[in-house]
Amino acid sequence: MKLLKKGAEADIYITSWNGQNSVLKIRKKKDYRVHSLDTRIRTLRTIREAKMLSEAKSFGITTPLVYFVDEKKCKIYLQFIEGKLIRDLPAKKIIKTCKEIGKIVGLLHKNGVMHGDLTTSNFILSQKGLVILDFGLSQKTDKIDDYAIDLRLFKEVLNSAHAQIVDDAWTLFIQGYRKILGKNITEKIINQVLVIEKRGRYANVI
């Protein structure tokens, strides 16, 4: 078993599952959190992630296969996806991919799921296309506000980590998103994003 990445929430290992190349995601105990709170969070997110990864497939979205879940130890065995994180692609390529990301997010929202952690490091560009990961913070919801929170987070990530390309990337993202959800709903959600931004500290309120 080889450590691939120490993420914020979980450690990611490369291993095998019944002869298949596999990724093992373990949500390890966090010593800084009170035990009961920590267990609650880790178990909930492990179960939620496994469920949503499978459910998202029925919307026509590519996610890694779930091989096995151990909710007691907060472990998930997933299909290994060969490819590159969007975050690490060259700027031009990121802009191009944003349209596809917009479509995927649109599909999730269309089916009543918010992802909860839309960053450029949660998408992999593989040979078979774009794959979305990390559903630990996802939620079933039909609230416009929740969908807008997803969009705002993605915008925040572009704004901070990809500041040079934010305008182009965001425009293409919205294009892809609009393709799936249609003009009316998209406008509504974008307006809600502005409302949420205004809630921010010292946003331009007069």
Add this chain to the structure above:
Amino acid sequence: MLSLGIESTAHTFSCAVIEKKGKQGKILSDIRKIYRPPEGEGIHPREASRHHAENSPQVLSECLRKANVKISDLDIVSYAAGPGLGPCLRIGAVVARSLSSYYDIPIYPVNHALGHIELGKMLTGAKDPLVLLVSGGHTMILAFLSKKWRVFGETLDITLGQLLDQIGRYAGFASPCGPKIEELASKSKEYLPLPYVVKGNDVSFSGLLSATKRIIPKGIEATCFSLQETAFSMMGEATERALSFTGKKELLVVGGVAANKRLSDILSSICKRHGCKFFVAPKEYAGDCGSQISWVGLLESSKKIGTNLGDTFVKQSWRLDTVEVLY
């Protein structure tokens, strides 16, 4: 170069003189007067500004005396122009403008949040950190990228300082309530379940505030313990996410809540896990002070020669991520 900095964004009125030689800064004096509202109440902007106006002459002269400088020795004057409470900001601005016009000293309006970060960097020696700014006015996770501090995560509603203060006031403590809550929390190990809201790199405290108010009857010590554990764990997770996303190798914590021991314990354990250096602003300079304003003034003076007196406004809502950093 000698700089006078004036801070008056909220409950603190402070003047500080810093001397800059090359890249080094030395704090010659930092005098503060803090407005204390009655127990169970928060800052009343008018009363606070009155307090500042009454105390400003004394704070200023004591600051100059302690630094052993005359006004005519000063090379620049800077003041906190925002974000903050309007009436309070105007007091500091008036003092700065008066000095600037009467003695003909270049004047610099400074962003208060930027002051927290730059002073923290100067005092701890952090080079390129991910910054966690936690105070009564801010809860933000930031990193510097092409001329601006970019927000990687922030609160979607109230700040961490507000959360602690509002619970404290509800329980009848005197503001600021952080130290009292920390003390009570250290007496309990009983965790009562509270809502835990992390959305990506962002956090939300408003639901936690209401829920915490409801559990106070179960015991104030357990309440304080549970509140701190929940809120700080949320902050820890959001920071950890930003750390892992940006791959930064330093973490710097600044702002009033940086003085909390439990919070810095949590953050330093996260840093250990990610192999990154942990810096926390010294307790004395974590909260609002004139030094933070004075130091940014000095940094800016290396790139521009003061601001036209006619443009020295105060801006109550002045987001840090709109400030262009030239130095």
